[in-house]
Amino acid sequence: MIKVGVLGARGRMGAEVCRAVEGAADMELVAAVDQGDDLAALTGAEAVVDFTNPGVVMDNLRWCVEHGLHAVVGTSGFDPARLDTVRGWQAANPGGNVLIAPNFGVGAVLMMHFAQKAAPFFDSVEVVETHHPNKLDAPSGTAYRTAELIAAARAEAGTGPSPDATTTELDGARGTDVGGVRVHAIRMAGAIAHQEVILGGHGEIFTLRHDSMNRESFMPGVLLGVRKVADLPDRLTVGIESLLGL
């Protein structure tokens, strides 16, 4: 049995993770921690799952690394500087692998993978994400990561910048720029988590779309992360692509 602690346990995702862990035959939920609770409750855990918010996740993760606990992190907000900070903590503390996944949905991971593959073949590529209106951050971690992967794939292939003749615009009209890729964020009542990657060129437009219809959809990926985190080859892993064999 893998002893699991959950951070953000009363939140939308954390509560779903607690249910999934309790329903998994090979896991035991040993701590359900939320805002105001003592992190010391996590000391009996082998793996800690964090679904909190970008403002607090770094303090939580530092605590896990310093206590040698494996961490599976779904919270958004990880840019290259934050990842370097995590590597720094790990260099100073033995034990404890960290898996940070912008999205645990298998379909979303495949969308990112296919976007990366397709991006060098098209002149234009833009990312449009839609989320529920209670989401604190924009753009989503998934959209940010998708844009990073697209930018890296285009740079590696020597693809030029997307054409864009805009000279006059209202603030935000062209979204935000992540590594040269335009990312647009919509907040919509009734939505959960949705993303389109739109690629265009040579008289054709190719759209990749993924929809998370509920939060249970993320649970197979989260449980896979919990099962694998202790045996990952690197102390820090970003994304569950390698766990899926991609």
Ligand SMILES: NC(=O)C1=CN([C@@H]2O[C@H](COP(=O)(O)OP(=O)(O)OC[C@H]3O[C@@H](n4cnc5c(N)ncnc54)[C@H](OP(=O)(O)O)[C@@H]3O)[C@@H](O)[C@H]2O)C=CC1
């Ligand atoms: N990687 C993935 O597949 C997915 C990632 N996410 C990400 O997960 C994160 C959480 O999303 P969601 O569940 O919707 O958010 P919620 O706001 O519903 O849940 C966050 C929970 O964390 C609690 N919290 C705040 N501070 C702390 C703290 N210091 N220690 C422990 N708990 C704390 C909050 O309490 P309080 O409300 O009192 O502040 C709340 O209960 C977001 O960053 C979101 O983008 C979401 C879905 C999928």
Ligand SMILES: O=C(O)C1=N[C@H](C(=O)O)C[C@H](O)C1
């Ligand atoms: O806040 C959410 O809901 C989600 N957050 C993650 C993100 O920022 O990408 C994952 C998914 O999109 C749902």
